[in-house]
Amino acid sequence: MEKHLKQISKFVSLVLRHKPETIGLQLNENGWADVQELIDKMNATGADVTLELINTIVETNDKKRFVFNEDKTMIRANQGHSIDVELNLKEVQPPELLYHGTVEKFVEAIRKDGLKKMERHHVHLSKDMETAVNVGSRRGKPFILTIESAKMYADGHKFYLSENEVWLTDEVPVQYIRF
Numbered sequence: 001m002e003k004h005l006k007q008i009s010k011f012v013s014l015v016l017r018h019k020p021e022t023i024g025l026q027l028n029e030n031g032w033a034d035v036q037e038l039i040d041k042m043n044a045t046g047a048d049v050t051l052e053l054i055n056t057i058v059e060t061n062d063k064k065r066f067v068f069n070e071d072k073t074m075i076r077a078n079q080g081h082s083i084d085v086e087l088n089l090k091e092v093q094p095p096e097l098l099y100h101g102t103v104e105k106f107v108e109a110i111r112k113d114g115l116k117k118m119e120r121h122h123v124h125l126s127k128d129m130e131t132a133v134n135v136g137s138r139r140g141k142p143f144i145l146t147i148e149s150a151k152m153y154a155d156g157h158k159f160y161l162s163e164n165e166v167w168l169t170d171e172v173p174v175q176y177i178r179f
């Protein structure tokens with residue numbers, strides 16, 4: 001069951017953040033999908049998805065990746081999209097420092113160009129180092145960068161906080177990064 005949950009959660013992530021077309025689903029401009037349509041279209045590809053399972057995924061997902069609208073007829077990913085959706089993220093003042101977990105092999109390029117958003121909409125940062133360690137560990141031995149976010153903000157860079165507490169910004173120029 002646990003394994004099935006994780007597998008479906010990854011599939012939902014793929015569909016709601018990156019490739020809705022794999023199941024012939026259309027998201028609206030704000031990234032929302034109709035819950036029943038999502039279920040039906042996933043099942044049409046041979047998956048085994050129920051409303052109960054989707055509820056469990058939304059409620060128990062370790063990073064709160066997904067959220068329902070008020071009447072629970074629509075679902076979307078909180079962040080992490082590579083497709084073009086308008087999330088209307090709220091702009092907020094960041095704490096003094098934020099963290100980014102990466103790996104050694106990217107450090108030289110980051111020293112040169114700063115942090116770039118790459119395939120995603122934003123550069124992802126966290127307020128605690130532990131999260132950054134986890135993010136970096138996805139790719140190998142984590143290398144943690146400390147970001148002088150208060151200084152960036154004072155210099156006019158915008159920050160957004162997603163509903164699941166991921167700090168987002170367009171880029172981090174190298175002068176704000178402590179290696």
Ligand code: HQG
Nearest residue numbers: 065080101102106109110113114115116118119120124135
């Ligand atoms: C690196 C997961 C070379 C950057 C995680 C990262 C997170 C550069 C990679 C969320 C660079 C992009 C985001 C530059 C940045 N040159 N490499 N100039 N600038 N990079 O996956 O932050 O499971 O797009 O360090 O937990 O790793 O999807 O970003 O290593 O929260 O919910 O380029 O994704 O969440 O990789 O991860 P990603 P990320 P989910």
